[in-house]
Amino acid sequence: MKISSKAAPVRFEGVGKTFGKDVVAVDSIDLQIDAGKLVTLLGPSGCGKTTTLRMIAGLEMATSGRILIGERDVTRLPATDRDVSMVFQSYALFPHMSVLENVMYGLTFSGFDKGEARSRALAGLELVGLKGFDGRLPSELSGGQQQRVAVARALVLEPQVLLFDEPLSNLDAKLRRQVREDIRAIQQDLGLTVVYVTHDQEEALAVSDEIVVMRNASIAQIGTPRQLYDAPIDRFVADFIGEANLIDCTIVRVDGDQATIEIEGYRHTLPSRDLPPGPATLAVRPSRIVIGSDAGISATVTKATYVGVRMEYTLTGAFGQVFAVQDNVDDPLETGAEVKMTFADRGPVLLPEG
Incomplete structure (x- = not known):
């Protein structure tokens, strides 16, 4: 330029x-x-x-x-x-x-x-x-x-x-x-x-x-x-720059620069950002939440909203409440549906303390 x-x-x-x-x-x-x-x-x-x-x-x-x-x-x-x-x-x-x-x-x-x-x-x-x-x-x-x-x-x-x-x-x-x-x-x-x-x-x-x-x-x-x-x-930055779901998790293992986290038995590997094993906070964008896997975190669809180009869902479970979006508007999930929730391979990020 x-x-x-x-x-x-x-x-x-x-x-x-x-x-x-x-x-x-x-x-x-x-x-x-x-x-x-x-x-x-x-x-x-x-x-x-x-x-x-x-x-x-x-x-x-x-x-x-x-x-x-x-x-x-x-x-x-x-x-x-x-x-x-x-x-x-x-x-x-x-x-x-x-x-x-x-x-x-x-x-x-x-x-x-x-x-x-x-x-x-x-x-x-x-x-x-x-x-x-x-x-x-x-x-x-x-x-x-x-x-x-x-x-x-x-x-x-x-x-x-x-x-x-x-x-x-x-x-x-x-x-x-x-x-x-x-x-x-x-x-x-x-x-x-x-x-x-x-x-x-x-x-x-x-x-x-x-x-x-x-x-x-x-x-x-x-x-x-x-x-x-x-x-x-x-x-603050995670929540202010675009929407982010903040979820409590546990870092169960750190291998080099990679960490394995666990939420209700579901495990996911992502960059550790120099965090040690123990309690942590995970930030997940709505588009990085995957709904409908055979295994994962149990959740209930408590709100489903059609906004034209996508569906917006509120999912509630023992982890609290998250906001998720899906491009599939032809087969929407119904309010009250019991689903399994996982995360996309890329996107979720651990938040350093402070």
Whole structure:
């Protein structure tokens, strides 16, 4: 993938943000965002992700530590002196201006003459698939089109870093999927450095090169979508990145880097993750639960839901309750059915303590 000549890395060195005397919004984090990558800050409300984004933008000032964009220390610089652009959740389009005027606004404000601003704005609209929409008002556009205008307005400034704050939260499910694909395609085509904030796990998995999972003002884990999904560091990450069933088990044997676990007589071998024999916690994704084996863990189907492309089941047993999905919608299991449950060869993961 190419990297834009203007794309810059972002580095946090012990950055903290405190509001008032005792409200810690961000607690001394270290973070490296490489140039040309799309990195998502993901976490529940109040975890510090939006404050972190706003500190990159200069809309909030760090209480401690250093923020670098490229090799430049921007910790104390105002937003106007940082080469970043931000796409807000609300789009923040001027309703009385045409689409073209909205996209030109930042360029004109930055000192470009009208001719060059117009040329850049038209190119930006073409880039986001809105060629020919320049004369319309924002009210004449769909939500997805308005979001693209906001993206175009940010892109034409050719920032070192492009920031997105919950950009899809105002769109319906189908539009969210389309616009997130658009944003990802533009980012990859242009080689932009993008920092993206969302609380939507699926959205983060779909668009990111790396995901920074935040919890309680700090970083819980950083990794690629696959790393976080397949090897979560703890219960919080396992449950937050996609759905995970957390099941008590016993590690009965460890051979090298492989462990054998047991649940109600059923045994399964998987990576040990340096855990010793004894009680442990297993995280199993709903799609990795296999229903209908001749042997396995006894369970009862307590809920069966048809959602079009798959069946969703709640299974209850001595182990507690788990959520499972199956692609077979033609022969669904009935509520009350007694079944045996096992796990797919790959997918279940032991969770380190802590």
